[in-house]
Amino acid sequence: MKRTILFLMLLIFLFSTYSYAEVIQSYTETALVLEAENDNRESQHVQVKITSGKFKGQIVETFNHLSGNYVYDLPVKKGDKVVVVIEEQEDGSIEVYISDYMRQNYALYLAALFVLLILMIGKKRGLKAVVTLTITLLIILKILLPLLLKGYHPVPITITASVFITVITLFIVAGINSKSISAILGTTGGVLTAGLLAYLIGSKVRLTGMSSEEAVMLMYIPQAISFDFKGLLFSGIILGALGAVMDIGMSIASSIEEIHRVNPNLTRKQLFTSGMNVGQDVMGTMTNTLILAYTGSSIPLLLLFMAYETSFIKILNLDIIATEVIRSLAGSIGLVVAIPLTAIVSSLLIKKEKNI
Secondary structure: OHHHHHHHHHHHHHHHHOOOOOEEEEEEEEEEEEEEEEEEOOEEEEEEEEOOOOOOOOEEEEEEEOOOOOOOOOOOOOOOEEEEEEEEEOOOOEEEEEEEEOOHHHHHHHHHHHHHHHHHHHHHHHHHHHHHHHHHHHHHHHHHHHHHHOOOOHHHHHHHHHHHHHHHHHHHHHOOOHHHHHHHHHHHHHHHHHHHHHHHHHHHOOOOOOOOHHHHHHHHOOOOOOOOHHHHHHHHHHHHHHHHHHHHHHHHHHHHHHHHHHOOOOOHHHHHHHHHHHHHHHHHHHHHHHHHHHHHOOHHHHHHHHHOOOOHHHHHHOHHHHHHHHHHHHHHHHHHHHHHHHHHHHHHHHHHHHHO
16 A cells, blocks of 8 residues: 555656646748658658748658548658648757648649730730739738628628729729720629628528538637628628629620720610620520539538438528528629620710710
8 A cells, every 4th residue: 555655656746847848839831751651550650851931951750640531641652742830849849740731832833824824815915814813812812801800891891892803803904994884883783783682582591601610610710700600601602703793794895895896886775785695695604604613612512412312492491502502593693683784884885985
């Protein structure tokens, strides 16, 4: 009994005097795998060379733990480029953990190819497209998202950003003229229609705006923002429809301007009819674009429903499905509404411009 008590006292003394090195800073950097040995099925002994940040050039060894689950495991081999988390300890030592494969280079190569093709094929207009794309990204990343993160109401901010993106894009691409003004007014009307419909119907069917895991995770961010999740949902619908609606608005305005240039004697009614004919041709493919874009992101979910032979009534009434249905249909309706709006405004403005 005395031996047991003495042993316990010794353990308590050892644990009380042992001090663990505290993590004072954590970094996410890139690294190159120099060696990778499979110790067993549960871990790899890996040697990596850090290729960015404060510890660039250092070669360290670490264990890459494997669980046997394909979804979560990150098996590596020599020559792989990876993302690592570096924990700097209080005593100056570092611990390195492999957190993901490095994918940024291939994404950058694809982006460079995209820009190169736009410039080669579009030339001057291609350069304008690259400029407008850059401005759009800056508005979203530097204005829209930071304001949302500060807790501002999503809908008015997104509408303002969408109108601003539309005006800047079309004025840069087409210049300040009746064509661009017609496309702006038609696009704005279509996008507002999509947002209003989504808001009204979404409120009636009690969409929560929390059908995705990302939305749920926003509840636990360190900023402790009380988000309007329904507002975020409708903002996403407005922003998602903007590109397609802007496309069809510009297509109709451009076609009416070209028809008027070839035959300036056409009346407003004839120009409007021509614009509607073009819109009707484009409408079928553009609505398919929106529907397929939203459906494509839900293929795994749809396969699950088919595999388990889920009731059609249950599928239609699920929050996540109702959200996607309303998102697709509201966006498509906004696109359809933009056709007559753009055709009317364009036929009026182009004749007024001629009379002036």
